[in-house]
Amino acid sequence: MYESNFQLVQREIASVYNPKTTTFTGNKYFYKKPKQAVLILIDSDEPIEVETNYNLLDQTFDIDGKEKTLKLLPNKILKVTFDDRVFVSKNGKFYESIEENSDFSLLADTFLEAYIPDYQPGIQEKPDPRYRKNNSVFLYYNDRFTYIERRKNFLISMFSNAKSKEINNFYKKNKISPRDDNELKMLFVEFFEFL
Known part of the structure; x- marks a missing residue:
């Protein structure tokens, strides 16, 4: 089942993933390992089941194949539903859905944020940057995003x-x-x- 879905995903709603060459400490994915998800496509009523994970560094969903990794195209997908979260596509980007109803949407833009760990200059070497998960919340209302502090x-x-x-x-x-x-x-x- 997943092999046929992978072929469909590769052909219709994804492109080959070319990773950024950034070195960092930690996990660049939302989940520790890929999870079962249901894709709802913009131009189809038929949902597709895949195993995927949200890449926080590139802000895309990665699907691992035998030979290559694919990234889902946000302009082809309405939403990606996991058992514990839903991600929606708006304006060519994926957002974590906090609330979605007929009036408005509360969306979180989840990403990796670089920071330099504490150190004592002159005594310790400057450490490599580390990354931590962070998010910004937006109100999506009347086709406009409003940043929420x-x-x-x-x-x-x-x-x-x-x-x-x-x-x-x-x-x-x-x-x-x-x-x-x-x-x-x-x-x-x-x-x-x-x-």
């Missing part, structure tokens, strides 16, 4: 001033953390109409 004051300021007291009370009552995707989703679902 993960700060309480910023989030409250996104909504109508008339509702700021009510939103602040909701924030305190539910102990909303701007870093928690599920709690962020709860805030936007509750107060979306006041954006």
Whole structure:
């Protein structure tokens, strides 16, 4: 089954993956190893099952074949569904879906961020850069992306001033953390109409 799906993917919705030549410490993939996923294509009602993993460095989905690795083309795919997460394609790029409904989408742009570990100059050699997983959250509404800062004051300021007291009370009552995707989703679902 996977061999025939690999041939279909190679022919229709992927291109050969040419990896970037960057040295780093750590895993460049979202999951430790490839997982089962269902691809929903833009121009087909027939879902395709594949084993894939999200490459955080190149921000693409990789599918390992016997001889080559393929990367999925975001302009051919509507969404990639894993058992625990959903990624959607918008404007030629993949985003992790936090919430998607008929009014709006909350999307996370997940990527690898380079940083230099702490060291003492003059005593220790400068270490090689390390990478860590990070994400930026966007509100996708009326075909536009709006960057969301993960700060309480910023989030409250996104909504109508008339509702700021009510939103602040909701924030305190539910102990909303701007870093928690599920709690962020709860805030936007509750107060979306006041954006």
